[in-house]
Amino acid sequence: MNQSSVPTPSKLLKGILLSFLVIVTLACNSDKKEKSYSDPADIKVGMEMNAKLTAPPHVPTPTARRSAKRLIVDMEILEEVGTMTDGVEYVYWTFDGTVPGSFIRTKIGDEIEFHLKNHPDNKLPHNIDLHAVNGPGGGAVSSFVAPGHETVFSFKVLNPGLYVYHCATAPVGMHIANGMYGLILVEPEEGLEPVDREYYVMQGDFYTKGDFGEPGLQAFDMKKAIEEDADYVVFNGKVGAMTGDNALTAKVGETVRLFVGNGGPNLVSSFHVIGEIFDKVHMEGGSLINENVQTTLIPAGGAAIVEFKIDAPGEYILVDHSIFRAFNKGALAQINATGDENKNVYAGKIQEGIYLPEGGDIQEMPISEEEQAENAKPVANLTFDEKMERGKNLYGRSCLACHQSAGQGIASAFPPLAKSDYLNADVDRAIEIALYGKTGEITVNGEKYNSVMPSQGLSDEEAASVLTYIYNSWDNNKTEVTQEMVKAQRR
Numbered sequence: 001m002n003q004s005s006v007p008t009p010s011k012l013l014k015g016i017l018l019s020f021l022v023i024v025t026l027a028c029n030s031d032k033k034e035k036s037y038s039d040p041a042d043i044k045v046g047m048e049m050n051a052k053l054t055a056p057p058h059v060p061t062p063t064a065r066r067s068a069k070r071l072i073v074d075m076e077i078l079e080e081v082g083t084m085t086d087g088v089e090y091v092y093w094t095f096d097g098t099v100p101g102s103f104i105r106t107k108i109g110d111e112i113e114f115h116l117k118n119h120p121d122n123k124l125p126h127n128i129d130l131h132a133v134n135g136p137g138g139g140a141v142s143s144f145v146a147p148g149h150e151t152v153f154s155f156k157v158l159n160p161g162l163y164v165y166h167c168a169t170a171p172v173g174m175h176i177a178n179g180m181y182g183l184i185l186v187e188p189e190e191g192l193e194p195v196d197r198e199y200y201v202m203q204g205d206f207y208t209k210g211d212f213g214e215p216g217l218q219a220f221d222m223k224k225a226i227e228e229d230a231d232y233v234v235f236n237g238k239v240g241a242m243t244g245d246n247a248l249t250a251k252v253g254e255t256v257r258l259f260v261g262n263g264g265p266n267l268v269s270s271f272h273v274i275g276e277i278f279d280k281v282h283m284e285g286g287s288l289i290n291e292n293v294q295t296t297l298i299p300a301g302g303a304a305i306v307e308f309k310i311d312a313p314g315e316y317i318l319v320d321h322s323i324f325r326a327f328n329k330g331a332l333a334q335i336n337a338t339g340d341e342n343k344n345v346y347a348g349k350i351q352e353g354i355y356l357p358e359g360g361d362i363q364e365m366p367i368s369e370e371e372q373a374e375n376a377k378p379v380a381n382l383t384f385d386e387k388m389e390r391g392k393n394l395y396g397r398s399c400l401a402c403h404q405s406a407g408q409g410i411a412s413a414f415p416p417l418a419k420s421d422y423l424n425a426d427v428d429r430a431i432e433i434a435l436y437g438k439t440g441e442i443t444v445n446g447e448k449y450n451s452v453m454p455s456q457g458l459s460d461e462e463a464a465s466v467l468t469y470i471y472n473s474w475d476n477n478k479t480e481v482t483q484e485m486v487k488a489q490r491r
């Protein structure tokens with residue numbers, strides 16, 4: 001054996017020390033964002049500060065440039081009637097009057113002094129369970145508060161991430177189903193990376209005595225809630241909270257960050273933005289970042305932070321990709337992006353042809369015998385206002401997906417109903433189309449369309465309402481369509 005190859009004890013020690021040094025330096029170099037604390041519980045807090053809370057879809061300003069503080073959070077619980085969708089009202093139970101409740105933005109090490117007030121007009125006691133709390137019930141145990149009272153409790157935020165808060169008063173499911181949830185963000189010491197826009201979006205499922213769209217003040221339905229048979233699945237508490245005039249906005253070239261939560265109470269969200277790929281997802285709202293994601297799963301009582309850059313102008317649609325929820329239960333929101341086109345990224349339509357595998361015949365929407373019987377039932381004539389209300393609702397359910405939110409249509413595919421010369425020229429023809437669909441070439445406002453509109457299976461009353469709504473919107477000629485006019489066009 002060659003003696004020199006056996007290290008002496010002193011050589012061995014040197015070797016160990018050296019490699020240890022290398023490891024330590026490497027570790028230090030790779031961890032540039034070195035933490036200034038070893039245990040977040042030891043972070044000293046500075047002066048007291050009142051938290052600025054925001055209503056959805058807005059979020060408070062970043063905390064990167066401030067130190068940890070004693071942060072006073074003030075929240076008021078309100079039970080009040082709100083709008084679920086046009087013509088449908090619901091008694092929401094809320095944190096600060098909105099669903100979801102106010103967004104709370106904190107920084108790791110902050111000591112939160114939480115003031116929870118239960119308005120004297122409220123009927124029930126409530127409390128709050130914040131998933132950002134390390135402590136019994138996430139604060140629920142200390143925050144139980146009767147109407148006309150205020151409770152104060154405090155906690156220190158130790159784990160960076162995006163967390164759900166919710167009411168946890170029995171029956172817990174009912175308090176959550178009525179809208180008692182929101183998000184609290186705990187930023188890391190260095191803050192989140194700066195972006196151009198941040199928004200607050202939270203999904204929730206609702207259970208009403210009447211089915212989707214049934215007008216009036218709708219009561220909570222416990223049986224449907226237990227069976228997880230949701231009538232509404234919505235973003236930010238109602239159908240259309242972020243569509244049309246309320247759509248979120250962004251500009252081409254900007255980076256957008258969405259703080260997305262899911263209050264449940266029951267359903268898991270397959271969160272997707274049509275036309276975008278998430279450059280980054282902070283999975284489950286925690287520290288793990290995934291890249292290049294199409295759809296991210298957001299559990300009930302969970303959250304995610306998604307980030308993307310807007311590369312092309314247009315409408316981007318936020319959906320729960322359990323897709324009937326999006327088009328039939330309300331889980332749909334919109335980002336309108338303005339700016340210059342970038343043909344490199346999206347060239348638009350470069351060729352157009354017609355493909356009609358079924359020979360171009362009008363396709364019938366499948367319609368059950370029950371529905372047929374329902375449609376044949378005579379209904380009392382509605383007033384103009386009633387028709388407008390019902391029509392708007394029906395438009396959102398049956399026509400919007402193709403003809404778009406303001407009747408503007410989609411170029412080369414779906415003709416506009418807004419200021420449509422074709423529509424305004426002949427009401428009987430429009431009734432026939434609403435009843436039986438349409439195929440073959442037509443010209444609307446100088447543009448040719450040659451496509452298929454499937455039959456919509458409308459009752460006389462529905463056709464009269466939706467057409468009255470369309471004729472009395474978007475600069476059309478204000479025709480009022482009656483059930484008699486519809487009957488006359490039935491084949």
Ligand code: HEC
Nearest residue numbers: 398399402415416420422423438439440449450451452453
């Ligand atoms: C699946 C998509 C789709 C849906 C849903 C739909 N339409 Fe259409 N609609 C079309 C297409 C496509 C045409 C053009 C047909 C053609 O080229 O012959 C059209 C044409 C029309 C026209 C005549 C053209 C114009 O612009 O004035 C009217 C009126 C109309 N639709 C009303 C309605 C109403 C009312 C509803 C809801 C009850 C509805 N549509 C739902 C696709 C749709």
Ligand SMILES: [Cu+2]
Nearest residue numbers: 126167169175
């Ligand atoms: Cu409650």
